[in-house]
Amino acid sequence: MSEQIIIEIQGVEKRFGSFVAVSDLNLTLKEGEFFSLLGPSGCGKTTALRIIAGFQDHEEGEVRIDGRTMGEVPANKRPTNMVFQSYAIFPHLNVGDNVGFGLRKSKLSRKEIKDRVAEALEMVELGGLQDRKANELSGGQRQRVALARALVMRPKVLLLDEPLSALDKNLREAMQLEMRRLQQKLGITFVMVTHDQYEAMTMSDRIGVMFAGQLKQVDKPEVLYSQPCNREVASFIGGMNFLDAEVMAENSETLEVTVQGFGQMTIGVNPNVQVHDKELLVGVRPEQLEISAEKPEGYDACVQGEVSDVAFYGESVHYYVRIDGLPESIAVAVPNYFHTVDHSRGDTVWLGAQSASVIDLGKRETLGGDK
Amino acid sequence: MTKAFRIPWLLVYVIAYLVFLYLPVLLLPLFSFNDGTIVAFPLKGFTLKWYAQLGQQDTLLQAMVNSLIVGSVTALMATSLGLFAARAYVRYRFTGRELSEGLVMLPLVIPGIIVASSMLVLFISVGLKPSLTTVILGHVFVALPFSVSIMKSAFDDFDQSLEEAAFDLGESVVGTFRRVTLPIVAPGIVASLLVTFTVSFDEFVLAFFLSGNSPTLPVYIWSQIRFPAKLPNTLALGSLLLMSSVLLLLIAEYFRRRSTQSSD
Numbered sequence: 001m002s003e004q005i006i007i008e009i010q011g012v013e014k015r016f017g018s019f020v021a022v023s024d025l026n027l028t029l030k031e032g033e034f035f036s037l038l039g040p041s042g043c044g045k046t047t048a049l050r051i052i053a054g055f056q057d058h059e060e061g062e063v064r065i066d067g068r069t070m071g072e073v074p075a076n077k078r079p080t081n082m083v084f085q086s087y088a089i090f091p092h093l094n095v096g097d098n099v100g101f102g103l104r105k106s107k108l109s110r111k112e113i114k115d116r117v118a119e120a121l122e123m124v125e126l127g128g129l130q131d132r133k134a135n136e137l138s139g140g141q142r143q144r145v146a147l148a149r150a151l152v153m154r155p156k157v158l159l160l161d162e163p164l165s166a167l168d169k170n171l172r173e174a175m176q177l178e179m180r181r182l183q184q185k186l187g188i189t190f191v192m193v194t195h196d197q198y199e200a201m202t203m204s205d206r207i208g209v210m211f212a213g214q215l216k217q218v219d220k221p222e223v224l225y226s227q228p229c230n231r232e233v234a235s236f237i238g239g240m241n242f243l244d245a246e247v248m249a250e251n252s253e254t255l256e257v258t259v260q261g262f263g264q265m266t267i268g269v270n271p272n273v274q275v276h277d278k279e280l281l282v283g284v285r286p287e288q289l290e291i292s293a294e295k296p297e298g299y300d301a302c303v304q305g306e307v308s309d310v311a312f313y314g315e316s317v318h319y320y321v322r323i324d325g326l327p328e329s330i331a332v333a334v335p336n337y338f339h340t341v342d343h344s345r346g347d348t349v350w351l352g353a354q355s356a357s358v359i360d361l362g363k364r365e366t367l368g369g370d371k
Numbered sequence: 372m373t374k375a376f377r378i379p380w381l382l383v384y385v386i387a388y389l390v391f392l393y394l395p396v397l398l399l400p401l402f403s404f405n406d407g408t409i410v411a412f413p414l415k416g417f418t419l420k421w422y423a424q425l426g427q428q429d430t431l432l433q434a435m436v437n438s439l440i441v442g443s444v445t446a447l448m449a450t451s452l453g454l455f456a457a458r459a460y461v462r463y464r465f466t467g468r469e470l471s472e473g474l475v476m477l478p479l480v481i482p483g484i485i486v487a488s489s490m491l492v493l494f495i496s497v498g499l500k501p502s503l504t505t506v507i508l509g510h511v512f513v514a515l516p517f518s519v520s521i522m523k524s525a526f527d528d529f530d531q532s533l534e535e536a537a538f539d540l541g542e543s544v545v546g547t548f549r550r551v552t553l554p555i556v557a558p559g560i561v562a563s564l565l566v567t568f569t570v571s572f573d574e575f576v577l578a579f580f581l582s583g584n585s586p587t588l589p590v591y592i593w594s595q596i597r598f599p600a601k602l603p604n605t606l607a608l609g610s611l612l613l614m615s616s617v618l619l620l621l622i623a624e625y626f627r628r629r630s631t632q633s634s635d
Contacts, residue, residue: 055535076538088536092554101550102540153540 004031006156006189007052012061014047021047023213025061029157032187034180036200038236039210045193046161048210052191053159054078066156081150082159085166087142089134095121096130099149120152123182140171147179151186158183160192164199176202197237201225209233217272229272231361234283241289241330244364245280255360257282261326262301265355273362281361286333290352291319291343299352305330307347317341321351399613403606410602421607431608434591438572441503441587445510445571450563452511453518454556460519461526476516486512487580494581501583509577514567521566521627525559558629565623569616588612 007029014022022044029035037045050056052063054075063070066079081102090098100117108116121127124144137145143163150158163179164172180203183190194200200207201221208218217229228234231242249256254266259282267282290296295304305323316336320329330351334342343349403422407415425431459465460472478486487509494505533555537547553560575589582590592608595601
């Protein structure tokens, strides 16, 4: 990844009637970056992608790609290509003609087109399938053809609209790694839209999390995980226990807080949080809590509770622990090292938390739909 | 339950229904092979002479040519209009879409005689004499609902991102239409051409009012029915028309099905 800027989006806004699909979108992407727009359906992420592609006009703001202001430049004149959610494989053409579709307009000779198509198919591991008919392709192959058809154009930016959502789980995970490898090899900027947090986390250099038309946070996956800017983002990336806390004292780096149920702790200030209130919201990841029958040693805060539910996931076991004075059970995820489920419903257990794993989420907001 | 004999009423109904519907139609070819001028049982014997005589009648051949011209031009015009209208109806949400769609479909339910007489009045008042041109205009009007509905079903299953993908790959709007839209809806276009041709070829009322002194085949048949001696010829001609219509519609249906299959 270079430091060269490839896409600059400034103050872009898109309204459909009175509905604001994308509001004040600002984003700068670097050359060779794998960027994901992550959010629930209807959050405006696909609209944002279509604005970059040139399929969607916008009311305000500006999009610059490779230093050029896009303005009225139509999609067929932009240095971007797209992989559609449905893959949009032309049903009347074979694989080779599908991949070579865009090259017909170029000044390349027949031979050069043939070579470029072969090279592109080789790249997505479909070498030699030029003559295969479109309706004879499997889901995974269609995805690869769509990828090759876009990459053969050598775009500055490849846009991907939920590219893996039509595939089954195993194929999807294999394709995640493969697409990531391909992107790194080619050094092309990929912009992917997805609602799948794991897909976004495993593939992207950076992720932009969108809610209701607004880009809430843009960061590396590990920062989104450890320092989400608010409750919405925290609940969309991984699992999170939300707890009310009260700020007793604060300085520029730490907060002295009393966490509901867990008591007094000193936690780090989250740099992504804009407003700190005395009424604070904090979060603890289920996988960062200790659970044991005896009071655990060496933890900054310990609390006793009763197991209300156990869920066995195979690679991990989730315990839900009811603690006096807390409105909701606390979720604890334990890696399944020894093929055992150690606690069962009704057991009295201890929870241990390190203050370093308690995340400052800023002021409390009343939001619908947590977890 | 015991296996007592029960009358399969539903089957009886189906058979009675089919006999009532199609037996009269089958009488037409039957008598066209009958060696006698009177259309009545018993049959006199087998002959092909009524068919052989058809080729020698110049007015009939002229009427046939008229019908082929009207049918082909109508099919082309109605299908082109239907193609663009259907794409707009399926793709875009605009004010008046439903109203316009309803108006296009209206000829299906307006009595032909009303359409025919009002068109005649209209054409004469704007100085257009009854001719093949006026028949074509009338036929496009009645054929349009058929072509719009066939083309709509072709576009219904057409993934819009196919056109976007072509445009995204650098193709122009016209090029996208030519290289992606047309080939994919081509079976629908063929189906629409065949159906609208058949609609026009068989149409009588409008042609009767609007054709002036260049009759189409149905109008010619009507004029011949008054002469008992010509009746067997008319039956032979009618049988030929019947067969070709059925054949055309079968081919059209084949293409229509292909158009809905190919697009997913």
